[in-house]
Amino acid sequence: MRGTHDEELMRALYRDHARPLHAYVLRLVAGDRQRAEDVVQETLIRAWRNANSLDGQGGSLRPWLVTVARRIVIDGHRSRQARPAEVAPEPLEGVPAEDEIDRALSLMTLTDALQDLTPAHRGVLVETYLLGRTVNEAAQVLGIPSGTVRSRVFYALRSLRLALEERGVTG
Secondary structure (H helix, E strand, C coil): CHHHHHHHHHHHHHHHHHHHHHHHHHHHCCCCHHHHHHHHHHHHHHHHHCHHHHHCCCCCCHHHHHHHHHHHHHHHHHHHHHCCCCCCCHHHHCCCCCCHHHHHHHHHHHHHHHHCCCHHHHHHHHHHHHCCCCHHHHHHHHCCCHHHHHHHHHHHHHHHHHHHHHCCCCC
């Protein structure tokens, strides 16, 4: 039997209060119809939930509804202010992003080309270019004169360039 009473109560709330409440809320939300409808619906649901306590108040229910609606609008405004504004993803689509696939393929090609070099040439390139050591530091690590490091770097780069050209990589 409670279900029939609930339905009647909701119909009465909508019939008597929905239209004027919507007009009031529409002004509070600067003409946003969807938001106004949501606020009115939430207000009437709260009235329905509190029907037992509201029955004993006497007088009009509208002041209570207006107060609840105003508080819902204020709470919504505060919650939107508390979190950062959401942005649409469309502007981000125009921002160029580094293509990691191209970088990965380049590294794979370079690694493959390095395998074609002699161990001595590969060693000086790893020490100087990949590990960032100076010629003197690389010479000390490799146990060879710095002039030899310079000479090997020159020839290693030339061999590496040829190996990369064979793989379709051009200057």
